Amino acid sequence: MRRLAPEFFARDATVVAPDLLNKRFVVGECAGRIIEVEAYTSDDPASHCFNGRTARNAVMFGPPGHLYVYFTYGMHYCVNLSTGADGDGQGVLLRAVTPLTGVELMRLRRRGRPDRSLTDGPAKLAQAFALDLTANGEPAEVYDDGVPPPPAPLVGPRIGITKAVEWPRRFRVPPPPE
DNA sequence: GCCTGGATTGTCT
């Protein structure tokens, strides 16, 4: 199992995003396989970086391969990986993973939720992995454990935004047949 | 300084 080097993340977010599918995201005891992501670039009106560097989004302008965690809607955290060169404001939002290890911990942190709801949304996976503002700016732990990205990832419009909604920058691993 | 709206989720009907 090979840990992804900073060079992996030092590319355009739209290139890194589909390449992250089926990779292994690790935080402490917990690991999950990345199945859905969204790319955010500096020329994207929906990106936090669109209006330039601020204290909040500094991590996305920093070196690639770091965690950018932000707080939104007064109650939720979302997790991004910084991409592009140092000084470039881009990132990839982790939207969903499937739990691999540390599932017990995730169940504890998401008390009362069925297993399928542990990590199937951006704020949910942040909670399941116990990621909050203290994790902001930490180096990201992502591994290639031999599972290649899907040959034909589903590409579609992004979810939950009001600007540039039509930009097809959401990438998803095709769901298993029911 | 004040005001607005958000990269969402859970709960209720």
Add this chain to the structure above:
DNA sequence: GACAATCCAGGCA
């Protein structure tokens, strides 16, 4: 399927 919850960053006066 629809809406309320809830706080802070960014924009403008």
